[in-house]
Amino acid sequence: MKPFFHNSLKRKLIWQLLLFQVVLLFLFILALVAFLVRVDLGGVLIDAEVAETAARAIMRDEHGQLKLGETEELKALRRKNPAFWFVAQSEHGEIIQVGDIPPVYQTMAKHLDRVSFADIRDMVPPHSYSAVIRKTIGPAGEFTVLGEGRLFSLTFVVLFLSNLLMIPILTILVIITIVAIPWIITRAFSGLAVVAGQAEExxxxxxxxxxxxxxxxxxxxxxxxxxxxxxxxxxxxxxxxxxxxxxxxxxxxxxxxxxxxxxxxxxxxxxxxxxxxxxxxxxxxxxxxxxxxxxxxNKTSFTCVDLAVICKRVAADLAPLAISSGYELSVESGETSVLVMGDAGALERAVINLVQNAIEYGGQQGNITLRVERDGIIEVFDEGTGIPHNEREKVFEPFYRLHPRDHGAGLGLNLVKEIVSRHGGHITIVDGISSGACFRITIPLVSP
Incomplete structure (x- = not known):
């Protein structure tokens, strides 16, 4: 999964949704606890420890009679509550009792064969008559036990159980949120990738x-x-x-x-x-x-043109101007043709602008050379002062002039760049053979 950025919509949705789920789950648990406590009319439960401990302590002697064994559980129960009581009835009607049975339960103790489960609590604190009835199995068999019930808080139980329940629920919610939100966002915003791609074009x-x-x-x-x-x-x-x-x-x-x-x-x-x-x-x-x-x-389709022919024609047309300005103008081209797809008139204007630029800024002396190479390259270089490296990209901007007081409006080189780019090529300025500026045009050749 990609890392979330500071302003990521996925990150915001995940954290906000998780926070909302946690708060909602917490409020639900609180409402559930409040409801259970209120329904319980007192908020307490009865612990059946006495009945279960008693059943496990009832044993039989060598004659098969019931007796109470001093188990460790029973000893611990006596230490906590020396006055505890219970009465137990076996499935065969045998009865064994310990302690003083409260009068309210003496009659019920005689009919344990009719009851298998009960939680009994009086309404008046300190709830000294609370009791439980449980049917449980011990070493001496199955017994129905009526015994003292120990009260404990319902709130603690509900909170404990709710926390245990909230942990897996929250874990599931976190996993679902982390997996589902990015998937939903990515699928919903898939169309934006198409929009962004077209915007870049x-x-x-x-x-x-x-x-x-x-x-x-x-x-x-x-x-x-x-x-x-x-x-x-x-x-x-x-x-x-x-x-x-x-x-x-x-x-x-x-x-x-x-x-x-x-x-x-x-x-x-x-x-x-x-x-x-x-x-x-x-x-x-x-x-x-x-x-x-x-x-x-211009919407006309390109035709096959020869760069060597274009350069020779430009040299012939501008030779008088170059000579009158103090230059020698020459063309270096092989006998083979250099064919490209393009607009002959536009390419000729581009070469004319480069030669005129060399005449204007070449120092009024030396050579101006047009060179055509087989791989679709035209070079126009002079022997002037050249163009500084930090200015070589700026001179192609419209209305930019290397020297503010120069003649011209600064559109010639921009026009050359536009013509070359519309032909799928590019123009750069490189160092000349000795000094001066060298403009290099590269245009894709005709596919064989």
Whole structure:
């Protein structure tokens, strides 16, 4: 059995139910004792020790006559009560008596053949006329004995017997509770395991899922409904947020294009070059926002694409920009194809963002290399200052910039991560060959 935790429902139910059972059993015993004592009208019982001791002390002599033997029990009885009395009648009508029989019992002593059992007690304390009649067997045969009855408390007897009875009952209750409660709880809450499993699968990429309530306890169902309502509101808010970004990005494209056209008409010079760079970054930001929305809404099935072809095409497109920025751009790829299932346009945008990031932060000198390996790995590395180890996970967060005053909005690497994850792969930052940053994309290959 698993250990109970501090807030375990099983533990609370077991201890509370056990406490309730113990208290209820204790109150029942008290009520039973009170009832028996009240019914007994005095709360005492009569001990038949005298009658039984007398029967075991009656013997026969060598002539077959009855006599009283001095047994150890009889001696002990004499020491406790020297004035004890009894009269015994055998099954053959023989009578033997000891002590002074009270007058009220002398007539009854003559008719013991008609009585086999009786408890007699007078109503007035100190109950000096209490007596018992018992039919018992001794060494001399079977006798009906009328003798003095010793009183003792009924309350003590009932308490003693009730305690003896309560121990096995309580033991059974404890065993049943410890075994039954976990089994009942586990069976009743089995549906919650399904709910928890489906809740773990809900994330930003799998919206619209709701928790089932068909196999959960009625007490937990309102909580499931509340969670489903919260998920519905979150989905609606996320959709509104996405629509706003998409609409804003679309609306920005037209004024950005107009601005770029007007800047291009300015006289050549440093001011014009700077304005063109700034408008280019604004245009790139709008395109990145649109790319994020396309990824989220793209429902087309993947096709077989060649990573080597994609990297060569990106290198050809960005080579002029890299050379004008002071870099040498090269591609390292074998003659064999590296085939994966994916969206060629999305993967190309991911590689473009990595190369543009290397151009932006590579130190304006050295080499930028694209390497494609057979096991579905693309590496883009430069010879710049690199990225500190404690920043390598943060740079993939949206709107995070390594240096606060850097150009750009911090969406490029986040876009790359989203594209790679939607293709079932992952992206990491490793140390470059000499210095600089090395971004490594790994995407599953096409199954043979």
């Amino acid at each position: 809900i994330d930003i990429d799998r919206r619209g899922n709701r928790l089932p309530d068909s196999n959960v306890p009625a007490e937990v169902r309102p909580l499931v409904h509340a969670v489903n309502g919260a998920l519905q509101r979150l989905d609606a808010g996320y959709e509104r947020h996405q629509r706003f970004i998409l609409d804003a990005a679309h609306e920005l494209r037209t004024p950005i294009a107009i601005l770029q056209t007007r800047v291009e008409t300015l006289p050549a010079g440093a001011f014009r070059t700077r304005l063109l760079a700034d408008t280019g970054r604004i245009a790139a930001l709008a395109e990145q926002l649109l790319d994020l929305q396309r990824l989220d809404r």
